[in-house]
Amino acid sequence: SVMTFERDGITFNLLDTPGHEDFSEDTYRTLTAVDAAVMVIDAAKGIETQTRKLFEVCRLRDIPIITFINKVDREGRHPLEALDEIQEALALDVTPMTWPVGMGSDFFGIYDWKAKRFMTSGEGRGQRCDTVVEVEGPTDPKLVDTVFEKVLDELEENVELGAEAYPAFDREAFLEGHMTPVFFGSALRDYGVEEIIRFIAE
Secondary structure (H helix, E strand, O other): OEEEEEEOOEEEEEEOOOOOHHHHHHHHHHOOOOOOEEEEEEOOOEOOHHHHHHHHHHHHOOOOEEEEEEOOOOOOOOHHHHHHHHHHHHOOEEEEOEEEEOOHHHOOEEEEOOOOEEEEOOOOOOOOOOEEEEOOOOOOHHHHOOOOHHHHHHHHHHHHHHHHHOOOOOHHHHHOOOEEEEEEOEOOOOEOHHHHHHHHHO
16 A cells, blocks of 8 residues: 655655565565665564565665554563564674663553663553653653653663664665665554654655
8 A cells, every 4th residue: 555645844645565475476576666665574573584584685686664663561581682683683783772761561652762762651560652751861751750760760771771882873884775764653542653754864
C-alpha cells in the first residue's frame, strides 16, 4: 500500500510492504523505488528471517536504513542486546537516537538523548504518548518525580554507556548505507513515531 502525506511543507510517500515471504517479489520491486527504508524489529523476537532477506536487498542497493525497534512497551530483550544483534548480524554501525525508559510493565516512555526530551503519557503508564517533557538529562528532577528509581538508574547508566560505546550520527555514513540510526518505541501507542518522521524530514 502507498500513503502520501504532507508535514511542515514536506511531502512523504510511505510504501508499506508486507513482511510475509509469499509477497517477497512485490517487496523487492518496491525497494527499487525508495530513498530510504525503515526496518521494523520486534523488541522480543529480534531480527526475523524475512527482515534479514530484505536487508540484503537494501545493502546491495546501498539504501539508507532507519531502524525502529517496536513494542518496547511489552517485555522484551534489553536494548543493548538488540543493538548488538543489529551490529553483529547485519554488519551495520548503530547509533541510538532514542532510548526506552523501562520496558514491559515498567515502561514509562521514550528518552531522546540528543534533544533532551522525555515522551510519556499524562494518563499514566500503558497509555498513548501524549506528553513531551523538556529535561536537562536522565537525572532531571522532572524524571525523578515520575520514573521508578531502578528504571532511572538504568537509564542514566545506559546513556553514559551509549555515549562511549556507540558513534555519533554520521550523515554520510547513513546515506551510504553503512550506519543505521536506531529509534525505540511502540507504534501502537505512538511512542517514537514522531521522532522518526522528524529525522526523515531533517
